[in-house]
Amino acid sequence: MITLLRKQRYFIDYTLGTMMRHKGKSLGLLSVYTMIIFMLASVMLFSHAMRSEAVALLADSPEIVVQRIQAGRSVMVPADYLQRIGKLRGVTEKRGRLWGYYYDPAVKANYTVMASEQDQLTINDIVIGEGIGRTRGLSVGDYLTLRSHEGKAFSFRVSRLLESESELISSDLLLMNPQGYRQLFGIDESLYTDLVLSVRNPREIQKIAEKLTRLLPDSRPILRSEILRTYESLFSWRQGVMLILLLGSVLAFVIFAWDKASGLSAEERKEIGILKAVGWETGEVMRMKFWEGVIISLMAFLIGYLAAYLHVFYTSAGLFEPVLKGWSVLYPSFQLTPSVDGLQLATLFFFTVLPYTLATIVPVWRTSITDPDLVMR
Template identity: 45%
Template sequence: MKKHLKILEFALSSLLRRKYKNLSIVLVFSMVTFVIASILFLTHSFKKEALSVLEGAPQLIVQRLIAGRHALIPVSYIDEIKKMPGVGKVSPRYWGYYYDQLTGANYTIIGLDRAWSVNGRVMEGTALAPEDIGYCNIGFGVSDRRFLQVGDDLFLQDTKGGLYHFKVKGIFNMKSQLLTNDLVLITKKDFINLFQFPPSMATDLVVEVYNPSEVTNIAKKIKERLPDTRPITHDEILRTYNSLFNWRSGLMLTMFAGAVLAFVILAWDKATGLSAEERQEIGILKAIGWETSDVLALKFWEGASLSIISYLTGIIAAYFHVFFFGASIFAPALKGWSVLFPDFRLVPDIDIYQCFVLFMVTVLPYTVATIVPSWKAAVTDPDSVMRG
């Protein structure tokens, strides 16, 4: 134990003596770790964010398909579904997208058909009531793009080309930005008028199931009774998001495999190209009684120190990059795309698992690249080296 501590001390001082050569390795090594750690941290916290948002999503959504495409669902399906034992409330939802030519952004428009309330912390102004025809609530992103305040008018174009205007009754603020950024909330009547929506139809249905473990069975039954529908369970959405984010980060990692390879080649090259001075040093060490295994231990400690320094630097840099600077470098590739994408601060969250993965893809290749060169250095003959 004591012997290894001494060797470690020697290794550190010999690393310091060759500052610039080792600094270049540390720099590149940290860079590689930084990139990969950023990808891992970012997808992990996106996943967390998405999952926590979806916690409140309905257990079961029923959509209708025509020719494999999402279509409007007749409201009469509600009674059919309600008849099934174990099903609680079934309610229609009215929503759609609106492409705004002025700003080039897509809004999510929801038609409100029942009363709701909102926490004063997340809204400026008042919440829309189902009878507030001609009024609307908008998200922060929409108000920002269209320069709207409470009391201003929001103009939207209907299907015939005519203009509708809605008085802004309330604006969702930054706190709920992730959910409401591109939202426009209007009454159901306005929604039907604006889009010429067929009156006995809804966009989809939300089904409440009393026993959560029966959701899959109810979904199966709905599919049997109404074969043109597509029931989507909450779990399915969660699973899809999970594998989607895993897939995205896996893809990014594969793309960066080239960088890791380049780094491995660099490490190999640096480790193989022992300078005459270093060779002489090892020769002297062996001449004064170091054994091959001691020199190997020295090389191990050198490699371990370099790896740990670079690994930690990379992780810390990635932590700052992702959680303090919003991962400005990689976010566009991993987030998805939208003009009105909310700006949000990610909640710092790292687990040991990611550190293990990172260790496996950065430190292991470095070790493999340096084993043979360090052995070659360790077995040098003292006399042949010192003779020059």
């Protein structure tokens, strides 16, 4: 056993020596390989962490949201729909929500404006998310002027800023008194944006949604499971522009690596010929090349993965920020909770390390079974 291990160590020594002779080529390959794994692992880790985060954050979202659809568009829901729904078995609470958007031309950003009764705000007070505070330079006690539906300017006093820890869901939120909301947007007392229903037993949700569509044929119930499903598929790692862009560079690398690994240069063929001539067996030549593949691909995988881990979880995926930000002015600042999908990690390992290692062995086997004299010629 010890002899076998010592022998492998000699192979590694020899392989490293060969690689050091072609330092530029080996380091170039290692850095390109590492970069590809870094990008793939970053996309993989980011999308998985984002999905987990969204599902965890929205676990307490309403069980059922009821929208009203008119001519294919969602419109305001009359308040009497709450009475029309009546007492549905399993529904513990039902209430109307008032929310919408306000485009602020000063910073070219959309705020999500929401009426909140629980915050007990006066008609002139508002609570804003960190994103709005940062973009408009507002803090507690400052005034924010919004233009009403009639064109009148309303000044609201910032009474509180929402906790920065909740920025991923509240960055662009602007909470105000329901009365103030109705005055600002000119919405009648008899209307709500949508209705939310709380259901005690999750197994009854589907049944209640069916009853709702029978009671209110122009309504569209959105279930919590659908909300969560939306976010599970939103950052599906097979999709997205980043992976499409990456695909090009991955293919370029595959061609480069295949060319490097499978097509032996005249010098390499000569080296194998000499090794065979001085007494190396075919198996030993192949083992030497196997170690070359393992050293390059394993190092690239580990360095690439670790760099991606640090990039996603400790630098807030800074490289992806410009892509994700899109045209959002109020992009939230957030730190993702480290989470790794074992299956994805294993897939990445098998699709990066194994093909390269195997690709290095096949051509060596073909060369090393031919006559050394013929190879060296």
